[in-house]
Amino acid sequence: MKTKITELFGIEHPIIQGGMHFVGFAELAAAVSNAGGLGIITGLTQGTPEKLETEIKKCQALTDKPFGVNLTFLPSLTPPDYPGLIEVIIKTGVKIVETAGRNPAVYMPAMKEAGIKIIHKCTSVRHSLKAQDIGCDAVSVDGFECGGHPGEDDIPNFILLPRAADELEIPFVASGGMADARSLVAAMALGAEGMNMGTRFIATQDAPVHDNVKQAIVNASELDTRLIMRSLTNTERVLNNPAVESLLAKEKALGDDLKFEDIVDEVAGVYPKVMINGEPEAGAWSCGMVAGLISDVPTVQELIDTIMAEADEIIKSRLQQAV
Protein backbone atom coordinates (compact mmCIF):
# COMPACT_ATOMS: atom_id res chain seq x y z
CA MET A 1 0.00 0.00 0.00
CA LYS A 2 1.36 3.40 -1.00
CA THR A 3 0.33 6.52 0.93
CA LYS A 4 1.89 9.88 1.75
CA ILE A 5 3.13 8.31 5.02
CA THR A 6 4.84 5.31 3.37
CA GLU A 7 6.49 7.75 0.95
CA LEU A 8 7.54 10.19 3.68
CA PHE A 9 9.18 7.57 5.87
CA GLY A 10 10.32 5.10 3.18
CA ILE A 11 8.32 2.20 4.64
CA GLU A 12 6.26 -0.55 3.01
CA HIS A 13 3.04 -0.40 5.05
CA PRO A 14 1.34 2.67 6.59
CA ILE A 15 1.53 1.27 10.13
CA ILE A 16 3.45 2.96 12.95
CA GLN A 17 4.22 1.66 16.44
CA GLY A 18 3.88 4.63 18.78
CA GLY A 19 6.47 5.28 21.49
CA MET A 20 5.60 3.42 24.69
CA HIS A 21 7.35 3.78 28.03
CA PHE A 22 9.12 0.52 29.00
CA VAL A 23 7.68 -1.21 25.89
CA GLY A 24 9.33 0.60 22.97
CA PHE A 25 12.72 -1.09 23.21
CA ALA A 26 14.94 -2.02 20.25
CA GLU A 27 13.42 -5.53 19.93
CA LEU A 28 9.89 -4.25 19.29
CA ALA A 29 10.95 -1.32 17.10
CA ALA A 30 13.10 -3.61 14.94
CA ALA A 31 10.33 -6.23 14.65
CA VAL A 32 7.84 -3.59 13.44
CA SER A 33 10.31 -2.12 10.95
CA ASN A 34 11.35 -5.57 9.69
CA ALA A 35 7.67 -6.35 9.07
CA GLY A 36 7.41 -3.25 6.86
CA GLY A 37 5.97 -0.77 9.38
CA LEU A 38 7.72 1.96 11.34
CA GLY A 39 9.08 0.91 14.73
CA ILE A 40 9.84 3.52 17.36
CA ILE A 41 12.24 3.40 20.34
CA THR A 42 11.01 5.33 23.38
CA GLY A 43 13.74 7.85 24.22
CA LEU A 44 12.77 8.68 27.79
CA THR A 45 12.72 5.02 28.87
CA GLN A 46 16.46 5.04 28.20
CA GLY A 47 16.75 8.37 30.00
CA THR A 48 20.36 9.31 29.25
CA PRO A 49 22.02 10.00 25.89
CA GLU A 50 24.52 7.17 26.51
CA LYS A 51 21.80 4.56 27.10
CA LEU A 52 19.76 5.81 24.14
CA GLU A 53 22.83 5.47 21.91
CA THR A 54 23.26 1.84 23.01
CA GLU A 55 19.57 1.11 22.33
CA ILE A 56 19.68 2.76 18.88
CA LYS A 57 22.79 0.76 17.98
CA LYS A 58 21.07 -2.43 19.15
CA CYS A 59 18.12 -1.63 16.88
CA GLN A 60 20.45 -0.87 13.97
CA ALA A 61 21.99 -4.32 14.44
CA LEU A 62 18.50 -5.90 14.32
CA THR A 63 17.16 -4.09 11.23
CA ASP A 64 18.39 -2.21 8.20
CA LYS A 65 14.93 -0.67 7.69
CA PRO A 66 13.98 2.84 8.86
CA PHE A 67 12.95 3.24 12.51
CA GLY A 68 12.36 6.26 14.73
CA VAL A 69 12.84 7.55 18.27
CA ASN A 70 10.04 8.99 20.43
CA LEU A 71 10.78 12.11 22.45
CA THR A 72 8.03 12.96 24.91
CA PHE A 73 8.27 16.51 26.24
CA LEU A 74 6.83 16.53 29.75
CA PRO A 75 6.51 19.42 32.18
CA SER A 76 9.18 18.64 34.76
CA LEU A 77 11.22 20.38 37.43
CA THR A 78 14.22 18.26 36.47
CA PRO A 79 13.80 17.75 32.71
CA PRO A 80 15.67 14.96 30.91
CA ASP A 81 18.72 15.99 28.86
CA TYR A 82 16.72 16.64 25.68
CA PRO A 83 19.60 18.36 23.81
CA GLY A 84 21.86 15.38 24.65
CA LEU A 85 19.21 12.87 23.49
CA ILE A 86 18.76 14.79 20.22
CA GLU A 87 22.54 14.93 19.70
CA VAL A 88 22.67 11.12 19.93
CA ILE A 89 19.73 10.73 17.53
CA ILE A 90 21.55 12.93 15.01
CA LYS A 91 24.95 11.26 15.60
CA THR A 92 23.60 7.73 15.12
CA GLY A 93 21.87 8.70 11.87
CA VAL A 94 18.26 8.12 12.94
CA LYS A 95 16.11 10.04 10.47
CA ILE A 96 12.66 9.90 12.08
CA VAL A 97 11.52 11.35 15.41
CA GLU A 98 8.06 11.05 16.95
CA THR A 99 7.53 13.98 19.31
CA ALA A 100 4.74 14.13 21.88
CA GLY A 101 3.61 16.25 24.79
CA ARG A 102 4.73 19.88 24.78
CA ASN A 103 5.46 21.91 21.67
CA PRO A 104 8.87 20.74 20.30
CA ALA A 105 9.55 24.06 18.47
CA VAL A 106 12.84 24.86 20.25
CA TYR A 107 14.32 21.51 19.22
CA MET A 108 13.10 21.62 15.61
CA PRO A 109 15.97 23.56 13.95
CA ALA A 110 18.67 21.07 15.06
CA MET A 111 16.59 18.08 13.94
CA LYS A 112 15.53 19.63 10.62
CA GLU A 113 19.12 20.60 9.85
CA ALA A 114 20.11 16.95 10.29
CA GLY A 115 17.43 15.90 7.77
CA ILE A 116 15.20 14.31 10.40
CA LYS A 117 11.49 13.88 9.61
CA ILE A 118 9.26 14.78 12.54
CA ILE A 119 5.84 13.36 13.31
CA HIS A 120 4.17 15.07 16.27
CA LYS A 121 1.44 13.35 18.26
CA CYS A 122 -1.56 15.62 18.90
CA THR A 123 -4.95 15.16 20.51
CA SER A 124 -6.68 18.13 18.85
CA VAL A 125 -6.99 19.90 15.52
CA ARG A 126 -5.54 23.13 16.97
CA HIS A 127 -2.40 21.36 18.20
CA SER A 128 -2.09 19.59 14.83
CA LEU A 129 -2.23 22.96 13.04
CA LYS A 130 0.41 24.30 15.43
CA ALA A 131 2.62 21.29 14.63
CA GLN A 132 2.18 22.03 10.93
CA ASP A 133 3.07 25.72 11.54
CA ILE A 134 6.32 24.91 13.34
CA GLY A 135 7.47 22.65 10.49
CA CYS A 136 6.51 19.11 11.48
CA ASP A 137 6.35 16.77 8.50
CA ALA A 138 3.32 14.80 9.69
CA VAL A 139 1.07 14.37 12.71
CA SER A 140 -0.30 11.42 14.59
CA VAL A 141 -3.87 12.37 15.52
CA ASP A 142 -4.63 10.70 18.85
CA GLY A 143 -8.37 10.33 19.56
CA PHE A 144 -10.15 10.08 22.91
CA GLU A 145 -10.04 6.26 22.67
CA CYS A 146 -6.26 6.13 22.91
CA GLY A 147 -4.13 4.52 25.56
CA GLY A 148 -1.94 7.07 27.33
CA HIS A 149 -2.75 10.80 27.33
CA PRO A 150 -5.86 11.66 25.28
CA GLY A 151 -5.77 15.37 26.22
CA GLU A 152 -8.76 17.16 27.70
CA ASP A 153 -11.11 17.64 24.72
CA ASP A 154 -12.59 14.11 24.64
CA ILE A 155 -13.14 14.01 20.87
CA PRO A 156 -13.23 10.46 19.47
CA ASN A 157 -11.60 9.60 16.16
CA PHE A 158 -14.83 9.41 14.15
CA ILE A 159 -15.01 13.21 14.54
CA LEU A 160 -11.36 14.12 15.11
CA LEU A 161 -9.94 12.48 11.97
CA PRO A 162 -12.27 14.10 9.40
CA ARG A 163 -11.84 17.43 11.25
CA ALA A 164 -8.08 17.02 10.90
CA ALA A 165 -8.49 16.08 7.22
CA ASP A 166 -10.51 19.25 6.62
CA GLU A 167 -7.86 21.53 8.12
CA LEU A 168 -4.41 19.99 7.69
CA GLU A 169 -2.12 20.18 4.68
CA ILE A 170 0.55 17.81 6.02
CA PRO A 171 -0.25 14.06 6.12
CA PHE A 172 -1.50 12.44 9.32
CA VAL A 173 -2.03 8.98 10.73
CA ALA A 174 -4.93 7.90 12.92
CA SER A 175 -3.95 6.95 16.46
CA GLY A 176 -6.09 5.54 19.26
CA GLY A 177 -8.39 2.56 18.96
CA MET A 178 -6.56 1.08 15.96
CA ALA A 179 -6.18 -2.72 16.00
CA ASP A 180 -6.74 -4.37 12.65
CA ALA A 181 -7.49 -4.05 8.93
CA ARG A 182 -10.90 -2.54 9.65
CA SER A 183 -9.21 0.23 11.65
CA LEU A 184 -6.74 0.92 8.84
CA VAL A 185 -9.34 1.08 6.06
CA ALA A 186 -11.71 3.19 8.20
CA ALA A 187 -8.88 5.57 9.17
CA MET A 188 -8.01 6.03 5.52
CA ALA A 189 -11.66 6.63 4.61
CA LEU A 190 -11.72 9.37 7.25
CA GLY A 191 -8.71 11.08 5.68
CA ALA A 192 -5.69 9.54 7.41
CA GLU A 193 -2.67 8.25 5.46
CA GLY A 194 -2.12 5.32 7.80
CA MET A 195 -2.42 4.31 11.44
CA ASN A 196 -0.44 4.38 14.67
CA MET A 197 -0.96 1.61 17.23
CA GLY A 198 0.14 1.36 20.84
CA THR A 199 -1.82 -1.16 22.92
CA ARG A 200 -2.15 -3.66 20.02
CA PHE A 201 1.64 -3.89 19.70
CA ILE A 202 2.08 -4.68 23.41
CA ALA A 203 0.13 -7.92 22.95
CA THR A 204 2.61 -9.37 20.45
CA GLN A 205 5.28 -12.02 20.90
CA ASP A 206 7.98 -9.49 19.99
CA ALA A 207 7.07 -6.93 22.66
CA PRO A 208 9.81 -7.30 25.30
CA VAL A 209 7.39 -7.11 28.22
CA HIS A 210 6.20 -9.72 30.71
CA ASP A 211 3.54 -12.20 29.53
CA ASN A 212 1.27 -11.12 32.41
CA VAL A 213 0.90 -7.72 30.73
CA LYS A 214 0.00 -9.24 27.36
CA GLN A 215 -2.51 -11.52 29.09
CA ALA A 216 -4.04 -8.58 30.99
CA ILE A 217 -4.69 -6.85 27.66
CA VAL A 218 -6.13 -10.01 26.07
CA ASN A 219 -8.42 -10.49 29.10
CA ALA A 220 -9.61 -6.86 29.15
CA SER A 221 -12.73 -5.65 27.38
CA GLU A 222 -13.46 -2.19 25.97
CA LEU A 223 -15.10 -1.40 29.32
CA ASP A 224 -11.96 -1.93 31.36
CA THR A 225 -10.04 1.33 30.98
CA ARG A 226 -10.36 4.38 33.24
CA LEU A 227 -9.37 8.03 32.96
CA ILE A 228 -7.13 9.23 35.78
CA MET A 229 -5.53 12.58 36.72
CA ARG A 230 -8.32 14.59 35.09
CA SER A 231 -8.30 17.23 37.83
CA LEU A 232 -4.54 17.68 37.31
CA THR A 233 -5.21 18.40 33.59
CA ASN A 234 -2.95 15.45 32.82
CA THR A 235 -5.61 12.90 31.89
CA GLU A 236 -4.34 9.38 31.23
CA ARG A 237 -6.28 6.34 30.01
CA VAL A 238 -5.14 3.29 31.98
CA LEU A 239 -6.17 -0.31 32.51
CA ASN A 240 -8.42 -0.65 35.56
CA ASN A 241 -7.11 -2.59 38.57
CA PRO A 242 -7.31 -2.28 42.39
CA ALA A 243 -4.57 0.39 42.48
CA VAL A 244 -6.49 2.46 39.90
CA GLU A 245 -9.72 2.04 41.91
CA SER A 246 -7.92 3.34 45.00
CA LEU A 247 -6.48 6.27 43.01
CA LEU A 248 -9.95 7.14 41.67
CA ALA A 249 -11.37 7.01 45.21
CA LYS A 250 -8.74 9.58 46.28
CA GLU A 251 -9.57 11.75 43.26
CA LYS A 252 -13.25 11.63 44.19
CA ALA A 253 -12.63 12.44 47.84
CA LEU A 254 -10.16 15.29 47.23
CA GLY A 255 -11.74 16.79 44.09
CA ASP A 256 -9.92 19.90 42.90
CA ASP A 257 -7.66 19.80 45.98
CA LEU A 258 -5.92 16.68 44.63
CA LYS A 259 -2.17 17.07 44.25
CA PHE A 260 0.26 14.79 42.45
CA GLU A 261 1.80 13.80 45.81
CA ASP A 262 -1.55 12.29 46.86
CA ILE A 263 -1.37 9.64 44.13
CA VAL A 264 2.37 9.17 43.83
CA ASP A 265 2.17 5.55 45.10
CA GLU A 266 -0.17 4.57 42.27
CA VAL A 267 1.63 6.35 39.43
CA ALA A 268 5.35 6.83 40.16
CA GLY A 269 7.87 4.16 39.20
CA VAL A 270 5.11 1.79 38.09
CA TYR A 271 6.26 0.91 34.55
CA PRO A 272 9.30 -1.29 35.34
CA LYS A 273 7.24 -3.19 37.93
CA VAL A 274 4.45 -3.81 35.40
CA MET A 275 6.37 -4.35 32.18
CA ILE A 276 9.52 -6.06 33.43
CA ASN A 277 8.55 -7.75 36.72
CA GLY A 278 5.10 -8.72 35.39
CA GLU A 279 2.99 -7.10 38.10
CA PRO A 280 0.08 -5.57 36.14
CA GLU A 281 -1.64 -4.55 39.39
CA ALA A 282 1.36 -2.57 40.68
CA GLY A 283 -0.24 0.74 39.70
CA ALA A 284 -1.67 2.74 36.81
CA TRP A 285 -0.34 2.05 33.31
CA SER A 286 -1.56 3.26 29.94
CA CYS A 287 -3.90 1.05 27.94
CA GLY A 288 -6.41 1.86 25.21
CA MET A 289 -10.09 0.94 24.89
CA VAL A 290 -8.89 -1.08 21.91
CA ALA A 291 -8.02 -3.84 24.42
CA GLY A 292 -11.61 -4.96 23.70
CA LEU A 293 -10.54 -5.83 20.15
CA ILE A 294 -7.43 -7.78 21.15
CA SER A 295 -7.77 -11.51 21.76
CA ASP A 296 -4.46 -13.00 20.65
CA VAL A 297 -0.69 -12.57 20.94
CA PRO A 298 0.69 -12.93 17.40
CA THR A 299 4.18 -12.09 16.19
CA VAL A 300 4.50 -8.55 14.84
CA GLN A 301 5.09 -10.04 11.37
CA GLU A 302 1.85 -12.07 11.59
CA LEU A 303 -0.08 -9.06 12.88
CA ILE A 304 1.08 -6.72 10.12
CA ASP A 305 0.77 -9.35 7.36
CA THR A 306 -2.80 -10.11 8.47
CA ILE A 307 -3.75 -6.43 8.63
CA MET A 308 -2.43 -5.77 5.12
CA ALA A 309 -4.02 -8.91 3.59
CA GLU A 310 -7.39 -8.20 5.20
CA ALA A 311 -7.26 -4.50 4.26
CA ASP A 312 -6.78 -5.56 0.67
CA GLU A 313 -9.77 -7.89 0.93
CA ILE A 314 -11.99 -5.19 2.52
CA ILE A 315 -11.11 -2.60 -0.12
CA LYS A 316 -11.17 -4.83 -3.20
CA SER A 317 -13.97 -7.15 -2.23
CA ARG A 318 -16.36 -5.89 0.46
CA LEU A 319 -16.27 -2.18 -0.39
CA GLN A 320 -15.99 -2.75 -4.13
CA GLN A 321 -19.12 -4.92 -4.10
CA ALA A 322 -21.07 -2.18 -2.34
CA VAL A 323 -20.66 0.31 -5.18
Ligand SMILES: Cc1cc2nc3c(=O)[nH]c(=O)nc-3n(C[C@H](O)[C@H](O)[C@H](O)COP(=O)(O)O)c2cc1C
Ligand atom coordinates in the same frame (compact mmCIF):
# COMPACT_ATOMS: atom_id res chain seq x y z
C1 LIG B 1 1.83 1.36 27.86
C2 LIG B 1 1.83 2.60 27.02
C3 LIG B 1 2.86 3.54 27.19
C4 LIG B 1 2.88 4.69 26.41
N1 LIG B 1 3.93 5.56 26.54
C5 LIG B 1 4.02 6.64 25.71
C6 LIG B 1 5.15 7.51 25.78
O1 LIG B 1 6.06 7.34 26.59
N2 LIG B 1 5.19 8.56 24.91
C7 LIG B 1 4.19 8.77 23.98
O2 LIG B 1 4.29 9.72 23.20
N3 LIG B 1 3.11 7.97 23.91
C8 LIG B 1 3.00 6.91 24.74
N4 LIG B 1 1.92 6.06 24.63
C9 LIG B 1 0.88 6.32 23.60
C10 LIG B 1 1.13 5.50 22.31
O3 LIG B 1 2.29 5.89 21.66
C11 LIG B 1 -0.05 5.64 21.33
O4 LIG B 1 -0.20 7.00 20.96
C12 LIG B 1 -1.35 5.13 21.91
O5 LIG B 1 -1.14 3.92 22.58
C13 LIG B 1 -2.38 4.94 20.80
O6 LIG B 1 -3.57 4.42 21.33
P1 LIG B 1 -3.93 2.84 21.35
O7 LIG B 1 -3.29 2.32 22.58
O8 LIG B 1 -5.41 2.84 21.38
O9 LIG B 1 -3.34 2.22 20.11
C14 LIG B 1 1.85 4.92 25.44
C15 LIG B 1 0.82 3.98 25.31
C16 LIG B 1 0.80 2.84 26.06
C17 LIG B 1 -0.33 1.86 25.87
